[in-house]
Amino acid sequence: MASLTDLTITQLGAALAKKETSAVEVADAHLAKLDEHRALNAFITETPEKARAMAAASDARRAKGEAGLLEGIPLAIKDLFCTEGVQTTAASHILEGFVPQYESTVTTNLWKSGAVMVGKTNLDEFAMGSSNMTSHFGGVENPWKRRGDNRKLVPGGSSGGSAAAVAAYMVPGSTGTDTGGSIRQPASFCGIVGLKPTYGRCSRWGVVAFASSLDQPGPFARTVEDTALLLQAMAGHDPKDSTSAPLALPDFVAAARNPDIKGLRVGIPREYRVDGTSPEIEALWTRGMEMLKAAGAVSVEVSLPHTKYALPAYYIVAPAECSSNLARYDGVRFGLRVPGKDLAEMYQNTRGAGFGKEVRRRIMIGTYVLSAGYYDAYYKKAQQIRSLIARDFNQAFEKCDVLLTPTAPTAAFAAGEKMDDPVTMYLNDMFTIPASMAGLPGISVPAGLDKDGLPLGLQLIGRAFDEETMLRAAAALEKAAAFASRPAGY
Ligand code: GLN
Numbered sequence: 001m002a003s004l005t006d007l008t009i010t011q012l013g014a015a016l017a018k019k020e021t022s023a024v025e026v027a028d029a030h031l032a033k034l035d036e037h038r039a040l041n042a043f044i045t046e047t048p049e050k051a052r053a054m055a056a057a058s059d060a061r062r063a064k065g066e067a068g069l070l071e072g073i074p075l076a077i078k079d080l081f082c083t084e085g086v087q088t089t090a091a092s093h094i095l096e097g098f099v100p101q102y103e104s105t106v107t108t109n110l111w112k113s114g115a116v117m118v119g120k121t122n123l124d125e126f127a128m129g130s131s132n133m134t135s136h137f138g139g140v141e142n143p144w145k146r147r148g149d150n151r152k153l154v155p156g157g158s159s160g161g162s163a164a165a166v167a168a169y170m171v172p173g174s175t176g177t178d179t180g181g182s183i184r185q186p187a188s189f190c191g192i193v194g195l196k197p198t199y200g201r202c203s204r205w206g207v208v209a210f211a212s213s214l215d216q217p218g219p220f221a222r223t224v225e226d227t228a229l230l231l232q233a234m235a236g237h238d239p240k241d242s243t244s245a246p247l248a249l250p251d252f253v254a255a256a257r258n259p260d261i262k263g264l265r266v267g268i269p270r271e272y273r274v275d276g277t278s279p280e281i282e283a284l285w286t287r288g289m290e291m292l293k294a295a296g297a298v299s300v301e302v303s304l305p306h307t308k309y310a311l312p313a314y315y316i317v318a319p320a321e322c323s324s325n326l327a328r329y330d331g332v333r334f335g336l337r338v339p340g341k342d343l344a345e346m347y348q349n350t351r352g353a354g355f356g357k358e359v360r361r362r363i364m365i366g367t368y369v370l371s372a373g374y375y376d377a378y379y380k381k382a383q384q385i386r387s388l389i390a391r392d393f394n395q396a397f398e399k400c401d402v403l404l405t406p407t408a409p410t411a412a413f414a415a416g417e418k419m420d421d422p423v424t425m426y427l428n429d430m431f432t433i434p435a436s437m438a439g440l441p442g443i444s445v446p447a448g449l450d451k452d453g454l455p456l457g458l459q460l461i462g463r464a465f466d467e468e469t470m471l472r473a474a475a476a477l478e479k480a481a482a483f484a485s486r487p488a489g490y
Helices: 009-017 023-036 048-063 105-112 158-169 185-192 225-236 252-256 277-296 309-328 345-355 355-370 374-400 422-427 433-438 469-479
Strands: 041-048 073-078 116-121 174-178 193-196 215-222 265-269 298-303 400-405 416-418 442-449 455-462
Touching: 009 225, 023 041, 023 048, 023 073, 023 116, 041 174, 041 309, 048 073, 048 116, 073 158, 105 174, 116 158, 116 422, 158 174, 158 185, 158 215, 174 193, 174 225, 185 193, 185 442, 185 455, 193 469, 215 225, 225 252, 225 469, 265 277, 277 298, 277 400, 277 442, 277 455, 277 469, 298 374, 298 433, 298 469, 309 355, 309 374, 309 433, 355 374, 355 416, 374 433, 400 469, 416 422, 442 469, 455 469
Parallel strands: 073 116, 073 174, 265 298, 265 400
Antiparallel strands: 041 116, 174 215, 193 215, 193 442, 400 455, 442 455
């Protein structure tokens, strides 16, 4: 058998079912990788003892014939999901030392299906960013490097730790959250699969809130089928989240195992051909469409005319929601407290010391656009634009069944490049944000390498609550692209 850490979730599941290995052995093999690659800084908190105890309990369940969907599979959890008894920081100083007394619904679902937690992964502070450089606990290093260039690259963000951990074979799968691209963009940068479900598919209960009308948990793995397996376990209606969809779950795994796309209409949105996209990514996009056509799909040009307004509207809606969500961090209830001469000064001191620069910038923008004099001019306008963006997609989906686009305008960049100007950083999400604004599902599939040997992903966007068609197309793309590269040394 190949080394345990090289196996996918599906392969590990089969090996465990055949008793070729045990959950404890699988956990130990992955924990050894956490030790080996600690320099990547992918984890904020490692939980080896918990992992071994959960793995032993998993082996005991299996011995009794009670194996769940993810029985014995080690997973890393973005440190934005509350985990009972385990520090949850959102990569912010203000939450350092916060130990939740409850478990998020998504992680509860994962543990119920038998998965084993190895630790909590690093991210951009409160999930705000595209590089993982805004974490209070330091940046994460992408296991990939440019050929012949030893500079450290970012893993993307905000779920960069979760993506790097999967790309570096520390775990076969992990969780992320995606508000404007934070699952799909790091998946593209790290050469793995990242799936953002339809808004409402996975419960947000117990996930530290950034922008509640956009936030959506989802999985990372090295294959499309593995992301489907994870989604199957994570998703489902949750009465504790009022925006959780009261829908039965389709069989995501069956969809991912069926790359039959004969006659599938794949939309190519005209407006996604934008300046600033690398020519290699343009070429890859064309190649991706050719691959889908060779597999029997039909290509259709569609128009999403409000695409160019998606990014500016997002950078009003997301900060607005973050400014109200983050009002709760006041030094009274959670984490950090910096004393002052009175209550107001204590609030100021705590928030001033606890939040990093990007978070403070967004709170200020959000407070401004929600203020009485500017609400109509900014926030209301942005919400109107959001409706137009959703309408664009609805009209496009009359002509096609799924959309194919690049995931990100560039490959991974070096820590330090693009850092000076927040707006350049925001452009990273220009291809992922429109689907987020419309609440639609998206998946990034690794489709090739650029001239420097870095992975590039292609994004498929599906209709609301039609992850099945999206997964089928993703499986076909994965099969045709046959991406088999791995980062040197991992
Ligand atoms: N990069 C985007 C932002 O900074 C998206 C982040 C996310 O999806 N959490 O807001």
